[in-house]
Amino acid sequence: MAGMLWFPRRATTGARLRTPGTRHDQTNAMRNARFLAWPDAAEQLVLLVVKRYRAENLRSVHGVGSNPPGEPSNLHEPGSGVRQAVAADQDAYTAGRDQYVINFGWQSEASCAQPHGRIIGELGEQDALALEVHQAFEASTASMSGQVPVLPVYLPRPGFDDRLRAAVAGAAHGSRMVVVVGDSSTGKTRACWEAIRAELPDWRIWHPLAPERPLAMAEAVRAGRVAPHTVIWLNEAQFYLQPASGEQVAAEVQALLADPSRGPVLVLGSMWPGFGAALTAVPEDPSAPDPHQAARVLLDQAEYITAPPEFTAVQLASLAATISTDPRLRAAAKQAHSGRITQELAGAPELLRRYEQASPAARAVLWAAMDARRLGHSLLLSESLLRGAAPGYLDDHEWNQVGGTPWYTDALDELTTQHRRLPGPLVEHRPRPGESRPSQRLYRLADYLEQHARTERARLCPPATFWTAAADHAQTPEDLTALGKQAMDRGRYRHADRLYRRAVDAGDTSALLYLIRLRDQAGDHQGLRRLFQQAADAGHADTLMLTARLREEAGDHQDAEWLAQRAADAGRPDTLTTLAWLREMAGDLQDAERLYRQAADAGDTSALTNLAWLREMAGDLQDAERLYRQAADAGDTSALTNLAWLREQAGDLHSAERLYRQASNAGQTDALVDLARVREKAGDYQRAEQLAQQATDAGYPDALIDIAWLRFRAGDLHSAERLYRQASNAGQTDALLHVARLRDRADDHQGAEQFYRQAADAGDTSALSYLAKLREQAGDPDGADQLRRFGLTAAGDVEDPWT
Numbered sequence: 180m181a182g183m184l185w186f187p188r189r190a191t192t193g194a195r196l197r198t199p200g201t202r203h204d205q206t207n208a209m210r211n212a213r214f215l216a217w218p219d220a221a222e223q224l225v226l227l228v229v230k231r232y233r234a235e236n237l238r239s240v241h242g243v244g245s246n247p248p249g250e251p252s253n254l255h256e257p258g259s260g261v262r263q264a265v266a267a268d269q270d271a272y273t274a275g276r277d278q279y280v281i282n283f284g285w286q287s288e289a290s291c292a293q294p295h296g297r298i299i300g301e302l303g304e305q306d307a308l309a310l311e312v313h314q315a316f317e318a319s320t321a322s323m324s325g326q327v328p329v330l331p332v333y334l335p336r337p338g339f340d341d342r343l344r345a346a347v348a349g350a351a352h353g354s355r356m357v358v359v360v361g362d363s364s365t366g367k368t369r370a371c372w373e374a375i376r377a378e379l380p381d382w383r384i385w386h387p388l389a390p391e392r393p394l395a396m397a398e399a400v401r402a403g404r405v406a407p408h409t410v411i412w413l414n415e416a417q418f419y420l421q422p423a424s425g426e427q428v429a430a431e432v433q434a435l436l437a438d439p440s441r442g443p444v445l446v447l448g449s450m451w452p453g454f455g456a457a458l459t460a461v462p463e464d465p466s467a468p469d470p471h472q473a474a475r476v477l478l479d480q481a482e483y484i485t486a487p488p489e490f491t492a493v494q495l496a497s498l499a500a501t502i503s504t505d506p507r508l509r510a511a512a513k514q515a516h517s518g519r520i521t522q523e524l525a526g527a528p529e530l531l532r533r534y535e536q537a538s539p540a541a542r543a544v545l546w547a548a549m550d551a552r553r554l555g556h557s558l559l560l561s562e563s564l565l566r567g568a569a570p571g572y573l574d575d576h577e578w579n580q581v582g583g584t585p586w587y588t589d590a591l592d593e594l595t596t597q598h599r600r601l602p603g604p605l606v607e608h609r610p611r612p613g614e615s616r617p618s619q620r621l622y623r624l625a626d627y628l629e630q631h632a633r634t635e636r637a638r639l640c641p642p643a644t645f646w647t648a649a650a651d652h653a654q655t656p657e658d659l660t661a662l663g664k665q666a667m668d669r670g671r672y673r674h675a676d677r678l679y680r681r682a683v684d685a686g687d688t689s690a691l692l693y694l695i696r697l698r699d700q701a702g703d704h705q706g707l708r709r710l711f712q713q714a715a716d717a718g719h720a721d722t723l724m725l726t727a728r729l730r731e732e733a734g735d736h737q738d739a740e741w742l743a744q745r746a747a748d749a750g751r752p753d754t755l756t757t758l759a760w761l762r763e764m765a766g767d768l769q770d771a772e773r774l775y776r777q778a779a780d781a782g783d784t785s786a787l788t789n790l791a792w793l794r795e796m797a798g799d800l801q802d803a804e805r806l807y808r809q810a811a812d813a814g815d816t817s818a819l820t821n822l823a824w825l826r827e828q829a830g831d832l833h834s835a836e837r838l839y840r841q842a843s844n845a846g847q848t849d850a851l852v853d854l855a856r857v858r859e860k861a862g863d864y865q866r867a868e869q870l871a872q873q874a875t876d877a878g879y880p881d882a883l884i885d886i887a888w889l890r891f892r893a894g895d896l897h898s899a900e901r902l903y904r905q906a907s908n909a910g911q912t913d914a915l916l917h918v919a920r921l922r923d924r925a926d927d928h929q930g931a932e933q934f935y936r937q938a939a940d941a942g943d944t945s946a947l948s949y950l951a952k953l954r955e956q957a958g959d960p961d962g963a964d965q966l967r968r969f970g971l972t973a974a975g976d977v978e979d980p981w982t
Contacts, residue, residue: 294406295399296383299375304329310386311414312368313525314601315507331507331524333373334498336366336487343370343484347445348378350410354435354442356477358416359449361486363626366521367449368414370486375410375447382445386412389613393424400431409444415626416448418558420458420474423657423687429473436480448481451630455483468689468721469751479814479846489518526601527627533594533604534628540581541590543572545604547648548624549632550641555661557654559608559621564652571644571973595622604628621654634910640940643973646674653678656687663693668942672697672970673981688717692725701968701982720749724757731761753778756786768793784815791821800825816845820853832857849874852882859889868902881906884914896921912941919949928953936975947971 307330308314315331335341346357359367375384383406387395396419399405411432413419419428435441459475462468490498495518502508511523522528534545547568548560556564566587570578594605608621649662663678676697682690691710698706724746731739739761743754759774772793778786791806804825810818823838836857842850851874859867867886874882887902900921906914919934932953938946947970951963962977969978 293404294383294409295387295404296385296406296409298380299382299384299410300380302376302384307369307372310368310372310384310412312372313364315511315524327506330369331505331511332501333369334490334494334501334508334520335373336370336490336494339484339487340370340374344374344378346482346484347371347374347447350379350443350445352443354437354439354444354446356432356436356446356448356481357484358455358478358481359447359484359486360452360455361449362451362488363630364522364525364527365486365488367486369521371412371414371447371449375445379408379410379445381408383409384412385409386414387419389611391614392418393420393422393428397424397427397431400435403441405435405441405444407442407444411444411446413446413448416450417454417458419448420471420477421454422557422655423470425471426473429471429477433473433477433480446481453630453633468692469753470689488522490520491518494518495520522627525627526598529598529601530604530625530627531631533598534631537604538590538593539573539577540569540586541593543569543577544587544590544594545624545628546572546636547641547645548605548622549628549636550639550645551649551662552624552629553633553636554641554665556649556658558623559654560624561617561652561654562620562622564648564654565622567648567652568641568645571642591622637910637912638915638937638941640669640671640973640975643674646671646678646973650674650677650681653681656682656685656690659685660687660690660693663690665942667693667697668944670939670944670947670970671973671978672701673978674973676981683713688719689721691717691719692721698982703982706982720746720751724751724754728757728761731758731765747781752781753783753785755781756783756789759786760789763789763793768797784810784813787813788815788818788821791818795821795825816842816847819845820847820850823850823853827857832861849882852885855882855886856889859886881911881913883909884911884917887914887917891921896924912938912943915941916943916946916949919946923949923953928956939971940975 312330314329343357343359346355349355350357359371361367375382385399385405387399389395396411396413405411419425432446435444436446455478458471459478460471461475495502495512502512507524508520511520514528515523519527534542537545544565547565551560551564551568552558569587569590573581591605593603595603595607597603602625604625605622606625608617608623610616646662646666650659653659653662659678659682663675663682666672666678667675676694679690679694679697683694691713695710698710724743728739739758743758746754755774755778759771759778762768762774763771772790775786775790775793779790787806787810791803791810794800794806795803804822807818807822807825811822819838819842823835823842826832826838827835836854839850839853839857843854851870855867855870855874858864858870867889868883871882871886883902883906887899887906890896890902891899900918903914903917903921907918915934915938919931919938922928922934923931932950935946935950935953939950947966951966954960954963954966965980966977969980972978
């Protein structure tokens, strides 16, 4: 719930709510209805800014002069022996890998006329390592005679490998994208390697890496250097789609897949589940930045195949003879818990052991790296960032032990040393051919430890040294903005302000929107005015959208439409839908319908769903159903949940359940929560909880929270708190706020404050308003106001004024 802007449609409990251009199913409606009485600072910001703009003259704020009647306003256009030994081992590996890069991932101008890649059937096992297949550990005892192969014998998993190979083989009949989803070290990349070798041996394979992954990908596709019958290898696809340049990659790949004359090609990627959810998430508020719109469209077209996390007992029994032929497989099968052989082979348990048994200084460096990655920093972490952040993770006793010693160098030696040929928790980055050499050493955190940290450290807020080092040493402007958002979500406003200012100075104008929110919240009206002017001068699409909304609120409808079109031209085509929604909220339903139809004609399928809503509210259920079905046929599968809602409200639970299942099968995993609600209504509580758990496992994180709310509404507070705690223990930090409210309701104010603080540390922005409310109830209104305005220190205390 943190950071979202909600616009309630009705104040009725259980009513559907929506925002223009977003999915507005019943599940989100329940969540919105629950929070109608829980004010969101972001929504208050919009209202305050609107009022201020009205009071301070919108034209002067944005530098807009007077114009002749009928003409729109004109905005501006827009070191040690151990380390040396490790480096030698890495250089030996990198030399072979870079040869692969020269041949497959990057080409000089002299060879750019040739299509990228090499023939798959000509590749050897060493090439698999260059494709980022995890190298297996070196068995301590080997009974095999002769040299052990580079890769262990492959262990196929029925139901996974056969489905993957069928999808790969299908590329011969037409271009497609296939994404293997699974946790770290579950064998995703190895399975893809085996699939292409078995099914497409005559095809080329190209792994875009240098000079920089997204750039290499976008430029080569756009220049036509990807020949038909090529596998584009996107291992860890988030590295290509998540950066700011990822939208360009997604757009180029969409065009490639849609053009039969350039195919067939296969885009074969892998991804962790959490990254897939982040890349396909739709912003709840239309004026909020939508950084992954093109990536979402691309990934919605992909075929997803899930890699199982372990081998079953039956599978292991059937593979016993194969396992016995390789000493690494024998050792892994013996040591692995619950059939997790692939993780054992990749050294995951060893990485976890080294992390848990690390020296205090090494652990502090790892925590700094973990927090940087889980909070949004890009893949490579600078030495300055790690060195500057780590001291804050050491307590006084630990610092007294290492202060004045080469603690940082010793920590790096400990963390980068290989074990049984496997990399350590940190790996030093070696530039590839075509890459510029960095000004300082860069390090990459082991994937398995990164994923481990996203759960283990989810509720922890980094110390002040982390935020300071991040502002001074983050790699890119996008890193500064991402970390600024995390600081703001955790109530560390002083640190957020500095990170955002550094991001803007480095060229990321999207940070202006967040700076505007912070300065407004702190009451810095003069600074706010300068930021609006700066954003307008930059021609920033999101700021133009906000300006259009403000013009609409001021009654300048003509300028609002003109600004909305500018925002659409600058990359926000949903702006017309937003404007239509504003007209609808103002009661101008005829003009709203006109703009919705205009937006739908421009390709915004969500406008059809909003138009259907208007028809539904007008009582024309037949036309509403027709438009919902038209929206579903156009690709907005969320419209199916609206149809199901109509059936449910009419008392036709059988048809509603059928439509919810249809929506779920079409990829609307949140429809499982609707199914759970239908079962809850029918009194089938056990089945409702089972469906909620299925929805959680399928990637809908708030399913257990929604069912818990139903129990709360029914008066079953004990079951509600049990489910909220269950959701919290499963990693859903939103549930912390609910537990806190239940504790407060039970007059357990100390317990409530504990959970509110945990929620704030986990990034729930509304937690601060409830902490402030507790202070007011305790008779400390000044402390409450200071908390609301200036947030918390990195240690979690009320921050002093910082403006």
